[in-house]
Amino acid sequence: MRIFDPHIHMSSRTTDDYRAMHAAGVRAVVEPAFWLGQPRTSAASFRDYFDSLLGWEPYRAAQYRIQHFCALALNPKEANDPRCAPVLDDLPRYLLKDNVVAVGEIGFDSMTDTEEHAFTIQLALADAHGLPALVHTPHRDKAVGTSRTLELVRSSGIDPGRVLIDHLNEVTVPLVADSGCWMGFSIYPDTKMDPDRMVRILQEYGTSRMLVNSAADWGHSDPLRTAATASAMRTAGFTEEDVEQVLWHNPVAFYAQSGRLALEAEGAGARPSDAADFAGNSVRRGGS
């Protein structure tokens, strides 16, 4: 079975993860831009980060026959930081790149005016570049943040069918279900969502416009939670078609709206030119 993880921060993960992900069926990922776990000190720091998401990380992923795409943005946490905000001026030129399939993560963290300003600007950037938007919902005061997010999406004029509202749970999913937006769920080892809770939500709301991701990053998280959710779905009686819809077809359909999701044919994995096997099958290190 093929898995498309629509939200995972591979820059923070090891080559062991890539290997395990491929073994579990992961063939494509989207890595949205976010923070480093500690605050950045300048907009220049974003440029190295974006370059990595557009250069080194897809190359690293390709060694493990996984296709890597990205979403770029000024993330909600750092939208409040005046040292970082100038990256908004750099974004338009980055959003032209072939591997950028969305603007994200954008949205609210502490629901400040500055966050709202960055959110609004970036929704407009997404619209202007023909890109979908990946929207993070806040961890604190989540329901209020999600409602306010939906208001901003509506007033921005962007087609809600091109917006993915992420990190939803039992409390926030009903707010989004009728909005026309896509619904994302981050399956975590302990927090956010777990596979069994996810299954109950799928049983209640169906599989349409539903996306499951691992959102794995530098914190306690697990890049194989997508596969675990697929297993939980099967155990609960979902068909193979249902599983493939949630874990492959839905994320593909959402990001394909960018017109840039150049997926390799089934079985081909990543581009041979990227993945050509050189001695040892490990990421080439240049000094080993």
Place this chain on the structure above:
Amino acid sequence: MTALRFGYGTNGLANHRLDEALEVVAGLGYSGVALTLDHAHLDPYAPDLPQRLAHTRRKLSALGLGVVVETGARYLLDPWHKHAPTLLDLDPARRAHRLDFLSRAVRIAAELEADAVSLWSGVLGPGTSHDQAWDLLADGCATLVEIAREAGVRLGFEPEPGMLVSDLAGYERLRHTLGDPETFGLTLDIGHCQCLEEETPAQCVRRAAPWLVSVQIEDMRRGVHDHLEFGEGDVDFPSVLEALSETGYQGIVGVELPRHSHSGPQTALRSLNALRAAATPPWTSKALDRLRSDPAAITSLFPVAARGGAPVPGDVTRAQLLQALPAREGELAVILTELYESGDAAERLAVLRALPLLDAAGHLGPHATPLIEDALRTNDARLVTAAVGPYAARHLGQSQWRQAVLKCVFLGVPLDAVAGLDRRSGPELTRMLAAFAAERTAAGRAVPDDVHERLDPPPAPDTLPAQA
């Protein structure tokens, strides 16, 4: 619609060593070669042919070149008579000589995984009747079809003005005589169509499409069999290339200018530009127009060029954009640096791969060497491979160049991808490779074959007999 793969005939680079001819062709941005087997280029009668074949196969693969094998060498078989002997020769021993050569070509093509082996009929000799010659030709071709079928190689029979089979109708008749074997494909020379076919070259392409395994291309005038540079004849190239693309032709479109070796690299450069111009999609045409009035637009056009110019490969479209810039030398290097630094991996590769082209056109000089140095600092084997091409061979300092070669070894980039390796190698590089091999051996790890071979050439693998 398919993206066309342009190639260049090595018979138009006859004064180059084969490896260096391939480096010129790949360095300019061609994606294939039509390899004419000849004295200096993979001589099928050379005693060390098996080693040369293995070497050429690796070289083609490292340079990303497709290949068709051409058998039109002028004096390979007979030093006194051009293109002789042929399959039409009345002397059975001389026919057998041609057949032996062609069957060697088939086996060489199999070794190289070539698209096809091209061949022609030959000129009707004095004292030979047309019917007699035709029977001899059909006989020889039937034998060759069997050999090719067994080897898994397709033949590309080429109608040639002045020869027994000079046009498409002749090929069709011959094909029919042979029983329409799948193996018996067609090599179509676009200039020849212009010279003598009743239909236009584009119509010939459509008619020939089902059998087409190789295309040769050059300009020509009606009624004059003279291979001309693009623009010197009457061929309507956009319609020809459109017909090839629309009929889904997947093979090589190889420039055939065998009388231009004296100016080989520059003729190859002009030919590539002419072919690309004739196959330019609408997005790219508009972008090129815009660059002429507003060169600064390159910063917004370059990142989207792969999507805009599809199905033409992004590298090609980007090279076209860079060639259209009016800036030269240091000023051009400033723009290239900006595009490289703000580029994603594909844009950076496109800049690096365009450097030999820009340099060959006299636009650049050594000013972009810092980009090579930057690429060599990365751990991305694609960037490193692109960096060790002809531009580095020409401009990178010797010590840096040696480090680059060693880095290729470490990254597993084949040494065949390194341009000018034989020319720039010396005792110091050999010492470094030997030290690397010793370190690997001490660790119980394998030494890559290509390093081994440079230190200690292996005995010939027994894949082909050295003599008939």
